[in-house]
Amino acid sequence: MNIQNNFNNNELSQIYLDSNATTPVLPEAATAAMSAMEHVFGNPSSSHITGLQAKDLMEQTRDKAKQVLGATHGNVIFTSGATEGIQTAILSALVSARTRLKNHQENGQDYHLLYGATEHKAVPESLKHWNNLLGINAKVTAIPVDHKGELDHDFIASHANKALMICTMAVNNETGVFQDLSALEKTIRQANPDVYWMVDCVQALGKMALNLAKTTIDYAPFSGHKLYAPKGIGFIYIRQNAPFTPFIAGGGQESGLRSGTENLPGMAAINVIFDQLLKTDSCFASQAKLLQYRQQLAETLTQAFPQIVFNHHFDNSVPTTLNFAIKGFSSKEMMDLFDAANIRVSSGSACSSKVTRSFVLDAMGLPAWQSESAIRLSFGPAITQAEIEQACERIMFASQALTHSCMVLDNDALNAKTPLNGLVQLRVGGSCTWIYANAATKQVIIIDPLPQLAERINTLVQCQQLTVVAIIDTHGHADHVSARSLLTEVINLTSAEDHLGWPATTKSCIINQKSYQYIEIADKWLIKVPTPGHTQDSISLLLCHPLKENDTLANNTLFAFCGDTILMGTLGRTNFDSSSAVDMYSSLQLLSSLLAPQTLICPSHDYQNEFATHLEAECQRNKLLSNVITGALSVSEFEVAKTKLDSHLNDQQGQEILCGATPSCSTGLAVRELNSSMLTASLNDIKLIDIREPHEYALQHSTKASENVPLTRLVDFMQQHLQDKTTQWVLVCRSGSRSLVAAQAMQRLGFNNISHLKGGYALI
Template sequence: MSTASAQHQRLRQQEVYLDNNATTPVLPCAAAAVMHHMQTCFGNPSSSHSTGIKAKVELEATRALARKVIGASSGQIVFTSGATEGIQTSIVAALQAAKSRGQTGPEVLLLYGATEHKAVPESLKHWNQVLQLGATVKAIPVNSQGLLDLDFIRRHLPQTALICTMAANNETGVKQDLALLEKVIRSANPDVLWMVDCVQALGKMQLDIANTSIDYAPFSGHKLYAPKGIGFLYVRQEAPYQPFIAGGGQEAGLRSGTENLPGIAALHAIFTELDKKDGSVFQPEPVLWQYREALLSALRAVFPTLVLNSDAPFIVPTTLNFSVPGFYSKDIMDLFDAAGIRISSGSACSSKVPSSFVLDAMGLESWRSQGAIRLSFGPAMTAAECETACHAIRRLAVIVQRCCLVLSDAEPLSDNAVSGLTQLKHEDMCSYLLVCAKSQQAVIIDPVMALANRLANMVQGQGLQLVAILDTHLHQDHRSARDDLTALLGLQQEGATDVLGWPFSQAVIECGDYQLSKIATPGHSAESRSYLLSQQGLRVAAFVGDLLLPGGVGRLDLADSDPAAFQQSLKTLNRMVTPDTLLLSSHDYAQRFFTTFAIATKEQPLLGALLTENDNPPGWLHTLQQQSAALCQASQYQCGVVEVSWSDAKAVVDTPELQAFLQEQSDVMVVDVREPYEQSAGALGPYLPEGTVVQQWPLSRLCDALLSGALRKEQRLLLVCRSGNRSLVAAKVLNRAGFSEVYNLKGGFAMLS
């Protein structure tokens, strides 16, 4: 390898894994045990020959160690495939017992903590239906610290057949006081069955299960440095039990199926280290708290306004759950992932901004739930690993400052300075920042409250002169952030403006090389207008509010909507732009970013008729009635209907084919559509063949790339992002705009790194 190639490779980042609540790497001792029991001691524990006997000895030795590390001198230890099986087994056993006692019907309760892992409530609902108990499944509320409502438990426990709680929460690290909980449970209902999810507890908090009346406690191996596919279940001696899996009678008839001996051997290795209590592998709790404080200090260096969503003394030390004002969890995850730091949002993806059901249950503000980040390390973390993680996190401070994500005295990165047109989104709402780099002037259009801090940071952080803050209309679904931005930026009101922010004294707003003029385009609402954007005398785009949407039109059933005015507004706008002029809306319900009259009339033939006919074209009034009915039936308020479907981008490049593809397609332009802070945190170049030129056009500036001519229809493009999702969106957008050779890198940057 040449010196240049070696240097190219060294630019690749070292991964820092801080998502141990999701899964852990396998410890070397556990991996060695797995290989030994796959290659050497591979016998079936049920076999009576010597090889089988050796396997049986390993099996029972691990069972004995399991008892020791969880403090269970009595009861059953049943090896399972993991926590989900353990949960199912426990619930089925408990519900079968309840049914045999006649505990059926809606007056019988099945309780679970509102912040439980979804495996618990979903299993309760499933088996309640399958076993036909007809019981009522009810969540136990929690307080703002995530602790269970003990009064609620006292009131409801007399009618309860099964109560499910957890030792430590997987998202927040909140630990329940099991001793206090037991006292409440047994005083209210001595006979109720009790399952405790202990998946996140082992190695992080003291367990002494023998001295409790817990009936069932599932554990998982892969949350504690063992491979996936192995776990175990504790069952109290007197607890009712019925095998969930029948067959050959393994595990003393408690769980049939040949035992996963390699996985069990891994548990043996883990339990051996855990039992040493000497800090050689698993760290004592005070050390884990030190690591937590070091990581928290590093995080605060990047995000000074960070807010913890759970904290001592109610947590295990290995989980930090936090939110940062002005940031969604995806923003922070993308930044950290680009830097090689693996963290989690702890919530599932959604078409909307995802929120954490755990934090929602705790009653925390929506911005904290939507911005929640979980950083979790394992109890076997070393001091060197902690130091490496802290260093990797701290180096992000300069990036978020210079990319204007947080305010500071740092100079913005020249390569990432805000310039041209930036389209920011919150859910389906769009805000626009127009910047002339030469004059350092800016205009904000349709500012959304949730984006106010981000917009203010971009303006203030780059020292821009804000010329105007405009709305295209009075929004029905949200409040404009114009007043809030004025306050955040400390602006002085120079001269009067109309209700949408346009200065009375100006016919045209000058923003360096850009000019904005306004035209009335009523229809969606009486005061609606569009802003025509020109650059050096050439009209390049129009901000059209909810007059037209990408793939649809704004709703026309509001109190001041006027279909006739809408038709006239379309005609007026059409006369003032070309068929290919970008039309930028205040909502984007289908991730299409923009439309044009050429695209809109092709997707919606009725629009073409509206533009050419004087009267309402046939079917137009019927279409309006259908639109109104659809909007009224929608689960949430929408400012228009988007019904157009369009095909996925078909041109996909798999990661293994990338090098050959780039060699064969020598004229292809590689386009990185990640955001500037991601590009700064982790460059794409070192993961591509040496010499590959990468153009950086973030998804938020895709419209600007088209306006500036940086991306042209005749070009051959390969789009790349972190996971392949945003680049797929960009590929669809460009295909819709007439680009014919657009490729998407499947799996994205993640598959390269």
């Protein structure tokens, strides 16, 4: 497609916009580090000439650090990085605080250790660690922030008089929000002149002016790799006369303040960074230029993604950080999109990449969707105008990829290149929406529509110019409000329907001497099967080929949408007011008589990332289900077992309502993993399946892949190949994480020759 050709012409290198996580090493700094390893390799503690040369480099670097920090008084100690600096500060302060308490015979439980609610997790975790280890037992208390991320000064004023230590940060690593240190100092010192105060300055270096000697900040840790120095070198400022306890004891290096042979190559590198910060003709851009870069990126993002919301205010944040969310898209989806466009960004903090929400944005009181969908774009002061322009160009290409994949609607998208055909699974957390379309007739049915997906579903319908036959819920949902009414209104679906969306005008068929209603979608039937139990109104929807005389439903059904009756590894809960374990028992037996052992079951919830299941797979691991189907368990025995299974699901206020007890053990299976060399050797014998979504695939098409099967289409792909499970398929994605999960799901359903590429395209 044209977007691919355009992108390839511009794909010369990656655009790295994740500098708050780490930065590339400045070439001059790398050269200096290499030179130190080759020529100034002496031990600074040695008294011979080689050692003296090394010591001179170290002291030059220390002097420049003091100039950069405005630290004419006080100490600068070199560390391995910010985390060590944080430990050093907190340990030093708390050892002194403990002595104070003992001298005054006071109880630490009456005191606070205060930290900003948006502080890097290294700070509160370190406070808790040393508080417990030193036996102080003070209350570790978060200082609230407002919607702009600014600390609550009234809270500080009212708690500081009983605080042993206060920890704040100069610049937030997720949002770039900076604190007014002068105002903060006034608030703290008026309330408690003697409290120990640490300011995390990791993200401040090179982005805001610092004059630490003119403040009463006791400790300020820094990290080199956040500003173009290598990892493993950092430093901490300690105010003159501030208490100090060595975090690392040993040979007495750093004048006895921090033992361990000094990292001379790291110091040589950060020495170059200090030079750049002190020079007038530096390679670092001015504040005005950085503000211009941010404005250019922000305008491009807004043009590319009109639904964008910035999660911070530009007037109180450094210009090198943009934190935003795009309504309708998760942070994972946007991360994958940007990565496919060869733009490196992150979802919130890189130090908590497995967390789905941002505690920083939660603390600021932002809506949950913004916290869950947050993307952080950050750059360093050495970025160039050319890189900014190329980043903007690629952001626009990424937006076009969404348009061509019918995820964003504009006039060009109405001529979508690939018509939607078959089953699509859309997810929000553990909840699923299912969409089945026929490309020939442009008809579509939507099952269990989630409110978070309403806009995306509407976009898909309009972009593909589909005719909606029905929008149906499999039951009344307890954990969310269905988007069916909203979609029905937006899409102008006018046919009469019941409370779940089942059309009033239907046809009937006889199956096992019982009449069932069905509707037609192109050349398929969608049969409604009442399956009460999870709720009284629960139904299952069976998508099948039209039944002819002597046909069995089991042999003709493609998909069974069973709502929350059968879930992966468990059964839907039956302890709602409208539930009945007795009815579920009958419904399970009914479904087992209608479905083939390997008919794919598509539930409303997938808490284990398994996509779909079938009765054969479930009976192998779910003894309760197996015993119901085989008749080994009576109705009364099932009631007792089901009550026990659901006993821990009694809802607590503020918690997610789970619709079924999740399995207690991991369902992940060991699948064969290939590395890049194994893949190359096996290419002639395998089929490589690229499971990235269409917008990713469009931006980074691989000629090696036999087929693109997005995860949203994986269940459809499995159904098409139920009779072809011996083919050697290798799944591949960007990082290897999605391909592993998909391979495990397929293997569990009998695809025994499945494997995946470890590390994905990232390691090829």
